[in-house]
Amino acid sequence: MISHRSALIGRRGLLALVALLALPGVAAAPAMTGKPVNTLGSAEGVAIRGYDPVAYFRQGGPRQGSPEHAVRHDGATWHFASAANRALFLADPERYKPAYGGFCAYGTSRGYLVKIEPEAWSIVEGRLYLNYDLDVRATWSKDTRTYLARSERNWKHLTARDIR
Numbered sequence: 395m396i397s398h399r400s401a402l403i404g405r406r407g408l409l410a411l412v413a414l415l416a417l418p419g420v421a422a423a424p425a426m427t428g429k430p431v432n433t434l435g436s437a438e439g440v441a442i443r444g445y446d447p448v449a450y451f452r453q454g455g456p457r458q459g460s461p462e463h464a465v466r467h468d469g470a471t472w473h474f475a476s477a478a479n480r481a482l483f484l485a486d487p488e489r490y491k492p493a494y495g496g497f498c499a500y501g502t503s504r505g506y507l508v509k510i511e512p513e514a515w516s517i518v519e520g521r522l523y524l525n526y527d528l529d530v531r532a533t534w535s536k537d538t539r540t541y542l543a544r545s546e547r548n549w550k551h552l553t554a555r556d557i558r
Contacts, residue, residue, distance in 0.1 A: 430554040431470040432496035432524075434509045441470040442496040442524065445512040448479035450522050451490065456512040468495075492522040494549050497557075499523040500534045503544035507557045518542065 433439045441447075449457035459473025463480045466472075467487055474480040483490045493499055497507040514525035518538060525531040534541055 430495050431468050433470050439470050441472045443512055444473045446475040446479050447490045447492055448482050449475050450515055492524050496524055498526040499545055500525055500530045500541060502548055503541040505548050507552055
């Protein structure tokens with residue numbers, strides 16, 4: 395039998411946990427998903443350097459997002475260039491999130507997770523892939539199918555410990 399005091403401590407603990415998770419910068423999602431999201435270079439946990447992932451599809455390339463149109467998803471804050479792009483993301487995040495948590499797709503094929511340059515991107519079969527820089531994207535583009543196969547194989551095993 396649980397005493398009144400134990401139940402009260404349990405409720406207080408639960409309320410403290412809920413309050414903690416509501417604070418900015420505290421994320422529960424990475425523990426749930428187990429996969430990191432690229433927030434490199436952001437003390438605030440902003441994904442893919444603050445660029446709008448929907449813009450690659452809808453506006454044809456990278457667009458800087460705004461904190462005004464931000465949303466928390468998968469333990470990171472995603473910025474969008476407009477409320478319309480934010481709404482599209484919220485309706486179907488899997489369609490718009492970049493592959494491999496927004497880390498460099500070529501790096502993932504090599505077994506590690508590294509930064510990206512938002513201008514180094516490609517969409518392959520409806521999926522957004524980001525690369526370290528334009529030179530790496532050129533390498534990636536020479537044999538995309540091989541690198542994709544390696545990336546898919548490696549991504550299953552990569553964790554936050556593999557971030558460089």
